[in-house]
Amino acid sequence: MSHMIEVTNLRKAFGALQAVKQIDFYVEEGSLFAFLGPNGAGKSTTIDMISTQLKQDEGEVMINGFRLGQEDEQIRSSIGIVFQDSLLDPLLTVEENLYVRGSFYKLGRQELKAAIKVAAETANVTEFLNRPYGKLSGGQRRRADIARALINTPKVLFLDEPTTGLDPQTRKSVWEMILKLKREQGMTVFLTTHYMEEAVQADYVTIIDHGQVLAKGTPLELKKRYALDYLKITPARADELTELLQNEGIPFDKIDDMFRIKLDSTVDAIPIIDKCKGNITNIEVVNGTMDDVFINLTGAEVRS
Template identity: 70%
Template sequence: MSKIIEVSGLQKSFGELRAVQGVDFYVEEGSLFAFLGPNGAGKSTTIDMLTTQLKPDAGEATISGYKLGREDDGIRSSIGIVFQDSLLDPLLTVKENLFVRGSFYNLSRSELKAAVARAAATADVGDFLNRPYGKLSGGQRRRADIARALIHTPKVLFLDEPTTGLDPQTRKNVWTTIRQLQKEQGMTIFLTTHYMEEAAQADYIIIMDHGKVLAGGTPYELKERYATDLLKLMPHNAEELQAYLQSKALDYMIVSGVYHIPLKQTAHALPIVEGCGANIAGIEIVSGTMDDVFLNLTGTEVRS
């Protein structure tokens, strides 16, 4: 894949606060890219710079072939943004909101009508197109927000915590829309989220904190590097199991009679299980998660 976003040495300070300290990363075209970090990490500042809302102090970035700071109009024409807080008018219908948004792009009346129809169909807002935005449910509002961002058919869609506060079923529906945009239209999705199970669906993840990039990789690569699998054993004879684990110098913790043994790799469970033999009454292997990765890298729990 080609790189649709390239960032090099991007910096931004607010007085003595160095919010972004020379970050480097890239995003492949058509990918789902997750940008993670705790509050105050510098995520929002970075995104504000990439979307031309904030001028960098130093560094370079290219979005869809346009140079940040030199070709900002081109960047704005190629991106869509779904903010955490909606920009739509609660008194207008969804359709009216979309027409208002579309009027910013100097389209002819026929082009505007076609753009609204296309965005509404893509975001699946047809059932409530003529209802006031302020009367919609949380999930319907989020889909309307996505439709607003799609009016000009952007190449990159920035999603700032798109499912925060939504119930699980509504979150699933919003994610169906996001996945369709990526797969059917080849749109690049730039996502921030506090839900690690959502981040785990990404093609590539960057984690930052204190204004710096801490790590990057696929979900699998990050779990391999920064998370630990866990082998849980329930023995017939606890003393015998303890003696075996101590003879192999294996770390373990006992929780309600179940022995928790950390594993660097899942395959390391095999010789342990074979060594315990018939003494095993129950067994479970728990894979490391993105929550573990986040905690190990940032030293803090995921929080909204």
């Protein structure tokens, strides 16, 4: 699989503040890539640079085969961006907004009309095309924002926390559309999110903090490296379980009546459970999560 985005030694400073410190990563064509980090980590600065909105101090960026700083018009033609704060006019209808934004691409009248039709159908906004953007629900506005970003049929779609503030059902609907774009159009999706359950759906994840890359990998690889599984046991006889675990040299934490045992992998729970059978009233094996990965790497909970 070829690289749609390649970032090498990218750096940006604002006076004495080193916002981005020579980071490297790549995004494979047709993949869903999650770019994670707490507030102030350098995510927005990085995205602003690779999307041609901000000039880098050092480093090279290639998008769709075009070099940042030399072929910026071609890069802009290759990407679509959905910002966390919408760019659309609340007084105009969705269709009017799409025509206004689409006019920036210098398409012919019929070509623009066809592009808007495809974008509207793809983002599932046709049913409210003639409604003012400001009168739409949060989920409808987000779909309209995505339609706006699809007018130029981008190779790469940047999504900056696209489901922030949406209710769970609407978030699910937006995500179904995002995954459909990736699956049916082979679109490369570059995502930032503070919902770790969304990051789990990514093909590849890069986590940054203080302007530096902390970790890269698939969600499964990152959970194996930076999160732990746990076995939780509530025994019938706590003293008996305490003695057994101590005799076996198995470390544990005790929270009220529940014993928590760290596992290198979930299968390690099997022999422990076997030793404890007959003294168990409740049992649970808990897998490490992307939240655990994030906290273990950055020392902070993910913040909206």
